[in-house]
Amino acid sequence: MKICVLVKEVPDAAVQKRIDPTTGRMDRSGEKNLNPYDTHAIEAAMQLKESGALPVEEIVAVTMGPESAVRALHKAVSLGADRSIHLSDAALAGSDVAATGYALAQTLKRESPDLVLLGQQSDDGECYTVGAVVADHLGMPSLTQVIKLEVEGAATLTAERQAEYGYDTVRIELPAVISVGDAINEPRYPSLKAIMGAKKKPLESLTTADAGIDPDKVGGDHSAAHWVSAKEPPQKAAGQIIEDEDTAQTVERIVAWLDERKLI
Amino acid sequence: MGNFLVYALDYQGAFNKNSLGAVSEGARLAAETGGECHAIVVGEGITDELAGSLGAYGATKVLRVDGPSGLAQPVVDAMAAAVAGGSYGTALFGGGLLGFEVGAGLAARLGAGVAMEVTAVRAEGGKIVAERPILGDSAISQIEFRSPVGIIIARLNAFEIRESGAGPATVEDLEVGFSDFSRRAQMVTRGEQRGADVDIEGADVLVAGGRGLGSAEGFALCEDLASAFGGSSAVAATRAVVDAGWFPYAGQIGQTGKTVAPKLYIAAGISGAIQHKVGMQASENIVAINKDSNAPIFEFSDLGVVGDLHKILPKLTEAVKAKKGG
Ligand SMILES: Cc1cc2nc3c(=O)[nH]c(=O)nc-3n(C[C@H](O)[C@H](O)[C@H](O)COP(=O)(O)OP(=O)(O)OC[C@H]3O[C@@H](n4cnc5c(N)ncnc54)[C@H](O)[C@@H]3O)c2cc1C
Numbered sequence: 327m328k329i330c331v332l333v334k335e336v337p338d339a340a341v342q343k344r345i346d347p348t349t350g351r352m353d354r355s356g357e358k359n360l361n362p363y364d365t366h367a368i369e370a371a372m373q374l375k376e377s378g379a380l381p382v383e384e385i386v387a388v389t390m391g392p393e394s395a396v397r398a399l400h401k402a403v404s405l406g407a408d409r410s411i412h413l414s415d416a417a418l419a420g421s422d423v424a425a426t427g428y429a430l431a432q433t434l435k436r437e438s439p440d441l442v443l444l445g446q447q448s449d450d451g452e453c454y455t456v457g458a459v460v461a462d463h464l465g466m467p468s469l470t471q472v473i474k475l476e477v478e479g480a481a482t483l484t485a486e487r488q489a490e491y492g493y494d495t496v497r498i499e500l501p502a503v504i505s506v507g508d509a510i511n512e513p514r515y516p517s518l519k520a521i522m523g524a525k526k527k528p529l530e531s532l533t534t535a536d537a538g539i540d541p542d543k544v545g546g547d548h549s550a551a552h553w554v555s556a557k558e559p560p561q562k563a564a565g566q567i568i569e570d571e572d573t574a575q576t577v578e579r580i581v582a583w584l585d586e587r588k589l590i
Numbered sequence: 591m592g593n594f595l596v597y598a599l600d601y602q603g604a605f606n607k608n609s610l611g612a613v614s615e616g617a618r619l620a621a622e623t624g625g626e627c628h629a630i631v632v633g634e635g636i637t638d639e640l641a642g643s644l645g646a647y648g649a650t651k652v653l654r655v656d657g658p659s660g661l662a663q664p665v666v667d668a669m670a671a672a673v674a675g676g677s678y679g680t681a682l683f684g685g686g687l688l689g690f691e692v693g694a695g696l697a698a699r700l701g702a703g704v705a706m707e708v709t710a711v712r713a714e715g716g717k718i719v720a721e722r723p724i725l726g727d728s729a730i731s732q733i734e735f736r737s738p739v740g741i742i743i744a745r746l747n748a749f750e751i752r753e754s755g756a757g758p759a760t761v762e763d764l765e766v767g768f769s770d771f772s773r774r775a776q777m778v779t780r781g782e783q784r785g786a787d788v789d790i791e792g793a794d795v796l797v798a799g800g801r802g803l804g805s806a807e808g809f810a811l812c813e814d815l816a817s818a819f820g821g822s823s824a825v826a827a828t829r830a831v832v833d834a835g836w837f838p839y840a841g842q843i844g845q846t847g848k849t850v851a852p853k854l855y856i857a858a859g860i861s862g863a864i865q866h867k868v869g870m871q872a873s874e875n876i877v878a879i880n881k882d883s884n885a886p887i888f889e890f891s892d893l894g895v896v897g898d899l900h901k902i903l904p905k906l907t908e909a910v911k912a913k914k915g916g
């Protein structure tokens with residue numbers, strides 16, 4: 327069996343994210359990293375493989391992104407992927423969620439995966455939706471925000487997740503697309519050896535033409551959700567901040583604050 | 591500009607509040623643009639009465655589809671069929687989880703544009719414009735659609751529920767041929783309530799705990815503080831700790847939990863993710879204790895305390911008790 331894991335390069339958590347006001351796109355100039363949510367998807371793939379619950383022969387990390395995204399693939403490989411695929415083409419820049427999902431689905435079709443895993447959200451785009459778009463294009467059943475994944479039969483999984491009314495348990499037949507929540511596992515740290523070896527694992531670079539992507543369906547100009555402008559949110563009066571240096575004093579100030587507002 | 595098609599989620603004989611908000615919003619926009627607002631419901635045995643009740647919120651017609659409930663892909667099939675047979679310009683979803691999955695699947699199916707986490711929608715110059723806060727709500731992007739149908743997925747509690755309708759809506763049954771893959775996921779159990787039944791909705795004071803508590807045992811610190819306040823106070827939690835099994839689901843605040851608005855909300859070890867914020871931002875007074883001065887929760891708290899909750903909470907509990915006693 328083959329598991330494809332979709333991974334994304336995002337601005338590092340320490341970088342103050344901002345939008346370039348002229349293009350409406352994310353300013354991607356700062357330090358970048360593998361989307362932390364995607365490490366849970368890689369770990370889920372590794373656990374399925376290592377436990378022998380599914381006869382997993384290969385884990386393939388797939389990304390769509392600029393040249394620098396290769397580093398996210400190296401990281402994915404150091405966490406356990408056997409090889410990786412990098413979809414990169416100027417024509418893809420500025421793609422919205424629907425176009426991104428279409429492009430990723432076209433790339434995945436060449437691999438015929440038995441299972442596609444994703445993270446619950448990208449740390450920058452925060453759309454929560456790429457998985458559902460990919461699934462519809464691939465014609466596979468799908469579920470997002472999964473926090474427990476068990477193998478039920480040769481080609482059936484049981485997935486749990488929290489939805490509107492509590493926890494749902496869903497039986498899902500492979501091939502399927504599953505986005506995992508961050509509560510599903512504790513991702514491992516890569517070993518030094520794995521980090522060193524990551525660059526030697528096969529990495530395939532694809533253009534839109536290679537992946538059979540219709541260039542008229544991707545990129546900012548062809549995206550159906552069109553960013554027109556950004557505006558400032560209404561200003562809210564900043565709250566008061568207390569830095570805790572002397573806890574007795576801190577607590578005194580909190581109590582005084584509560585007391586002033588008749589909250590005690 | 592076309593009509594509005596709103597997905598309405600029902601469970602145990604009632605519609606989801608966010609769906610009612612979305613129907614109300616669809617009706618408002620339809621009235622403004624000279625169109626109609628229709629709702630679509632998918633499930634087994636949905637009665638005429640229940641489906642028709644969406645008329646009160648301004649839906650003139652309800653399309654009823656007999657199919658599996660609680661899963662997104664059958665709803666995508668149903669809405670794609672409805673769009674093929676109607677003249678819709680906008681598909682609208684209330685906040686929640688299913689709406690994200692259905693809206694995204696529908697975008698793929700129709701080749702349509704989709705905007706999520708939307709907090710406001712307006713009609714302007716013959717177009718629909720959706721507002722989506724981004725980057726931790728530090729900016730609001732405005733989005734238009736180039737596709738014949740635009741898909742809008744709202745943020746939780748974004749739309750006000752308004753009973754603007756005249757009476758029951760016309761209920762029309764829609765036959766849908768479900769995709770083969772939509773049938774390859776089946777609900778085994780739905781809406782399981784994990785942990786004890788705690789009541790947080792009526793409380794005046796809520797002490798909410800997050801991953802920063804460190805363990806299930808950490809909740810004792812919240813319980814102690816809540817009982818020091820006495821009266822109508824309770825303990826609540828984030829999804830992270832509910833998923834970890836530290837606290838009952840019934841006490842979860844946020845997108846897939848409860849919406850609360852107590853007089854005082856105290857967050858201990860909570861980062862303030864959007865999905866949590868949407869369930870508690872209407873609280874009258876928000877106090878946050880977090881050791882990370884960059885935690886997003888400080889952006890929307892009235893009093894922010896930067897420090898270790900393990901040091902602060904026990905002393906705060908003592909001080910509140912002393913104040914109460916004195
Ligand atoms: C579709 C979807 C639905 C969701 N629904 C919900 C929902 O309904 N409710 C919800 O809450 N979340 C929901 N989430 C999850 C949400 O995105 C966050 O992951 C979650 O709210 C984080 O919980 P947390 O604040 O407890 O944990 P974290 O984000 O891990 O934050 C822990 C915080 O504790 C602080 N901390 C650590 N140690 C200490 C210490 N000793 N003293 C003081 N501070 C400390 C840290 O600085 C950190 O800020 C949802 C997510 C998605 C994608």
Ligand SMILES: Nc1ncnc2c1ncn2[C@@H]1O[C@H](COP(=O)(O)O)[C@@H](O)[C@H]1O
Nearest residue numbers: 332333390444445447448453454455456
């Ligand atoms: N450009 C991309 N390349 C590969 N995977 C992606 C990309 N964008 C999003 N994903 C995957 O989709 C998940 C959800 O992202 P989003 O819908 O943007 O919040 C991420 O955790 C990734 O697994």
